[in-house]
Amino acid sequence: MPKEKAIKDIEDLPGIGEATAAKLKAAGIDTLDKVATAVPHELSELVGISVESAKKAIAAAQESTTVNYETGAEFYDKRVSIGKISTGSKDLDELIGGGIETNAITEVYGKFASGKTQLSFQLCVNAQLPKGKGGLEGSVLFVDTEGTFRPERLKEMAKAKGMDPDAVLGNVMYVRAQTTDQQILTIERADKLITEKNIKLIIIDSLTALFRAEYIGRGALGERQQKLNQHIHRLQILADKYNLAVYVTNQVMDNPGILFGDPTTPIGGNIMAHAATTRLYMRKSKEDKRIVRLTDSPNMPDGECIIKVTPEGVKD
Ligand code: GTP
Ligand code: MG
Numbered sequence: 001m002p003k004e005k006a007i008k009d010i011e012d013l014p015g016i017g018e019a020t021a022a023k024l025k026a027a028g029i030d031t032l033d034k035v036a037t038a039v040p041h042e043l044s045e046l047v048g049i050s051v052e053s054a055k056k057a058i059a060a061a062q063e064s065t066t067v068n069y070e071t072g073a074e075f076y077d078k079r080v081s082i083g084k085i086s087t088g089s090k091d092l093d094e095l096i097g098g099g100i101e102t103n104a105i106t107e108v109y110g111k112f113a114s115g116k117t118q119l120s121f122q123l124c125v126n127a128q129l130p131k132g133k134g135g136l137e138g139s140v141l142f143v144d145t146e147g148t149f150r151p152e153r154l155k156e157m158a159k160a161k162g163m164d165p166d167a168v169l170g171n172v173m174y175v176r177a178q179t180t181d182q183q184i185l186t187i188e189r190a191d192k193l194i195t196e197k198n199i200k201l202i203i204i205d206s207l208t209a210l211f212r213a214e215y216i217g218r219g220a221l222g223e224r225q226q227k228l229n230q231h232i233h234r235l236q237i238l239a240d241k242y243n244l245a246v247y248v249t250n251q252v253m254d255n256p257g258i259l260f261g262d263p264t265t266p267i268g269g270n271i272m273a274h275a276a277t278t279r280l281y282m283r284k285s286k287e288d289k290r291i292v293r294l295t296d297s298p299n300m301p302d303g304e305c306i307i308k309v310t311p312e313g314v315k316d
Helices: 018-026 032-036 040-047 051-064 072-080 090-095 116-126 151-160 165-170 180-188 191-197 209-214 218-241 269-275
Strands: 104-110 139-144 172-176 199-205 245-250 252-254 264-266 278-284 289-296 303-310 313-315
Touching (some): 032 051, 116 245, 151 165, 180 218, 191 199, 199 218, 209 218, 218 245
Parallel strands (some): 104 278, 139 199
Antiparallel strands (some): 252 264
16 A cells, blocks of 8 residues: 655645645645644635545644643743733733733723723834833734724824834834735734734734624624634734734624623624633723723733823823
8 A cells, every 4th residue: 555645735635736725825724734723614615625525634634733732830931931011001900910911812892982992002002112111122013904093193102101103103014904804814924024023912903893794694603703713713823823912802782681780792702702811891981081891811800990091192
């Protein structure tokens, strides 16, 4: 019997010829890891192979990729290298354990004008601060799905910190995504940019809006959730691989099922709830005050604090 060829690349997978491999790569599925984590029927649709063939290719990709086990002690060492970006408010930093963490996805949800975007601008500035002063000396990738990025606000916030406003803007890589495909692709292709520009923070404002707009109705919900899941999964991989922070914003919808308390729930359902490492709920209060509630964290107790959104940025 002929010995099976070692699987080193997508082309080596059973049933995947050169043309199919090229189609996969064009669709952003360009590594064995990505094939290994793909969903059979989606792969089948994407490149026009049968679901059975897709299953075989995925299984082979899974077998060919290695799993790296590490001890608790090794993992602890990695935790020690985790960086934190200050939000600009000491109270909020304390609430979340020192700032927005690297290796993690931080989600902020809330109604319109609750301050989610303003906080994202502040993080763009603060990520560039020196280590020990609330920053990570890194650049930022800003994916804007709502057209609400305001460079002049960033400049204002940078000036207030005594930083060079143009230099600060120069370290923010901006992408305006108009479709979920563009949004997904921006993240799929981010590896090179991240290493070249020393990106330490990825912002997606908003993570869910385009998914919500494109996948309408009950029938589309399953597909939407699956796409969203893959997208978030990819964000988590980047966060781990490059020790960077991910900040995403999310809208809320009215939940008439809740009779007592706040009848709003974040978009994205279980997928979002499980994917975000830390979840914050922002509410508008009087004048420039905003209430921030920590609703989910792996190592901090739930709690609340008040921050201010001022012309100079986020403060206590
Ligand atoms: P959506 O994206 O609509 O869901 O809302 P959001 O949560 O992103 O709200 P955003 O962060 O855009 O907050 C808008 C609010 O921030 C405004 O209503 C103002 O109260 C405040 N704000 C926006 N720009 C400025 C500014 O230049 N100076 C000050 N002081 N406040 C501002
Ligand atoms: Mg916004």
